[in-house]
Amino acid sequence: MRIDFRSDTVTVPTPAMLHAMQKAPLGDDVFGEDPSVNELERFAADLFRMEAAVFCPSGTMTNQIAIKCHTQAGDEVICDESSHIYQYEGGGIAFNSGCSVRLIHGDRGRINADQVAAAIQPDDVHRPVTRLVSLENTSNRGGGSCYEMKEMEAIGELCRSKGLSFHLDGARLFNAMVAKNEKPETYGKLFDSISICLSKGLGAPVGSLLLGKAPFIKKARRIRKVFGGGMRQAGMLAAAGLYALNHHVDRLKTDHEQAALLGAAIAKKDMVAEMLPVETNIIIFRLKPGLTAPELVKLLEGKDVLAYAITPEKVRLVVHLDIIPAMLQQTINIIESI
Numbered sequence: 500m501r502i503d504f505r506s507d508t509v510t511v512p513t514p515a516m517l518h519a520m521q522k523a524p525l526g527d528d529v530f531g532e533d534p535s536v537n538e539l540e541r542f543a544a545d546l547f548r549m550e551a552a553v554f555c556p557s558g559t560m561t562n563q564i565a566i567k568c569h570t571q572a573g574d575e576v577i578c579d580e581s582s583h584i585y586q587y588e589g590g591g592i593a594f595n596s597g598c599s600v601r602l603i604h605g606d607r608g609r610i611n612a613d614q615v616a617a618a619i620q621p622d623d624v625h626r627p628v629t630r631l632v633s634l635e636n637t638s639n640r641g642g643g644s645c646y647e648m649k650e651m652e653a654i655g656e657l658c659r660s661k662g663l664s665f666h667l668d669g670a671r672l673f674n675a676m677v678a679k680n681e682k683p684e685t686y687g688k689l690f691d692s693i694s695i696c697l698s699k700g701l702g703a704p705v706g707s708l709l710l711g712k713a714p715f716i717k718k719a720r721r722i723r724k725v726f727g728g729g730m731r732q733a734g735m736l737a738a739a740g741l742y743a744l745n746h747h748v749d750r751l752k753t754d755h756e757q758a759a760l761l762g763a764a765i766a767k768k769d770m771v772a773e774m775l776p777v778e779t780n781i782i783i784f785r786l787k788p789g790l791t792a793p794e795l796v797k798l799l800e801g802k803d804v805l806a807y808a809i810t811p812e813k814v815r816l817v818v819h820l821d822i823i824p825a826m827l828q829q830t831i832n833i834i835e836s837i
């Protein structure tokens with residue numbers, strides 16, 4: 500039995516989710532005629548009390564569409580240096596939007612209002628125009644860390660006072676909301692745009708949603724088409740997403756509990772130099788010199804446990820829907836025996 504902790508993207512649909520996909524009413528979504536996609540978009544927008552939503556194939560696409568909609572070439576985007584939009588989207592901010600990036604050294608992926616204020620460019624023809632601030636909650640490279648709502652509100656207030664757009668990469672926002680006991684509408688009020696992923700902790704096979712005001716989402720639909728993201732009978736995927744939003748949110752608590760147990764077992768090992776606090780479903784730790792992250796990953800793979808070396812010294816494990824308690828116990832036993 501291979502136990503796969505590489506990412507929460509590795510899950511396959513449950514039988515109940517598959518059933519929902521099979522019976523989904525379908526149409527051509529590029530014509531706006533897929534009832535299941537329309538239902539998902541309405542459901543998500545209402546959940547966050549935002550005006551509209553657009554369904555896309557990936558979180559990379561929803562983030563990149565948002566950046567494209569908020570900016571024009573020559574503008575600058577402020578984000579944490581470890582952000583997915585900067586680290587893992589293939590230079591898309593430059594490629595798609597012609598923008599520069601102002602990186603902030605945050606705390607486990609989280610930036611604060613003072614840092615943002617200091618990063619805003621002065622009104623000077625030599626400088627790019629600061630246009631957008633993007634946060635990530637939870638932070639992937641920050642080890643699933645969650646923002647404090649107060650901090651996000653302070654950044655939001657600053658953005659409003661400076662006329663900057665405010666985007667949230669919420670690929671794992673439901674993990675944050677469950678961990679912090681927060682409501683979607685609080686986020687809906689705060690951000691100009693939110694990207695949420697259905698294919699991470701929520702366990703759908705494909706799909707992300709971009710949420711925002713109606714004119715913004717109208718523009719986003721046009722950009723989705725240009726990016727090649729207009730899908731046809733996508734209702735099967737939307738039905739999986741709807742199922743996930745209705746059935747897989749509360750259970751994220753279990754993932755967080757399992758991650759905490761596994762993290763505690765790993766933290767006890769002599770080889771570990773630093774364990775990031777396990778706040779949600781992601782475990783990241785740094786190894787002491789003597790064993791590299793790829794070496795540990797290989798060693799674990801030999802025992803049918805898959806992990807991911809995010810740097811030469813750091814290993815990441817992610818708990819998800821397909822990790823059952825017996826797998827967790829087996830992994831803890833293996834870790835203890837190393």
Ligand SMILES: Cc1ncc(COP(=O)(O)O)c(C=O)c1O
Pocket residue numbers: 508556557558559560562583584635637638639668670671696698707
């Ligand atoms: C924080 C974050 N944002 C965005 C994405 C992009 O999602 P996708 O893989 O669907 O493009 C990921 C993927 O892991 C992520 O971790």
